[in-house]
Amino acid sequence: MEAIVKWSHRGLEFDGKAGGDVQVHLASGLDDGQAGFKPMELLGVGLAGCTAMDVISILMKKKQDVVDFEVFVHTRSAESHPHVWEWVQIEYVVTGRNLDPLALERAMDLSSQKYCPAQNMINKAVNIELVYRIVEVE
Helix, strand or coil: CCEEEECCCCCEEEEEEECCCCCEEEEEECCCCCCCHHHHHHHHHHHHHHHHHHHHHHHHHHCCCEEEEEEEEEEEEEEEEECCCCEEEEEEEEECCCHHHHHHHHHHHHHHHHHHHHHHHHCCCCEEEEEEEEEEEC
C-alpha cells in the first residue's frame, strides 16, 4: 500500500488517498471553519471499518439474521503530546432476529486475534476492550 496526502493550500488541511481514486479530506481541527477528518479520527474510522467487515462477514457465513450493524470506536487520549490513545473500546451493536451471542463473540474474537490488521497493530500499543450489544427485532 502507498498513501499520500497533498496540502490543499488552506492552513493545516490536506487531501489524501491510498490505492484508488477515492479521496478523503483531513484537517487539524485547530482552525475554525475546517471540515475534514482529524488524522486520529481517521485511524478510528479505519479500525471500526476493518473489524466491522470481518465481523459482518463471519455473521453472514454463520447465517445470522442481521438487519442492522454498527461499530463504535471509543478512545481516550493522553493529555500531553503526542496524545496517543490510552484506552480503546470497540463496541459492536448488532440488530437482528434470534441472534446467537456465541456466534457474535466468536466473530469478534476472530477479527481481534486473526483477521483485522488495524486491530492487531493498535493492540500492540494499547489494550483494546471489546463489548457488544444485541438488539432483537421481530
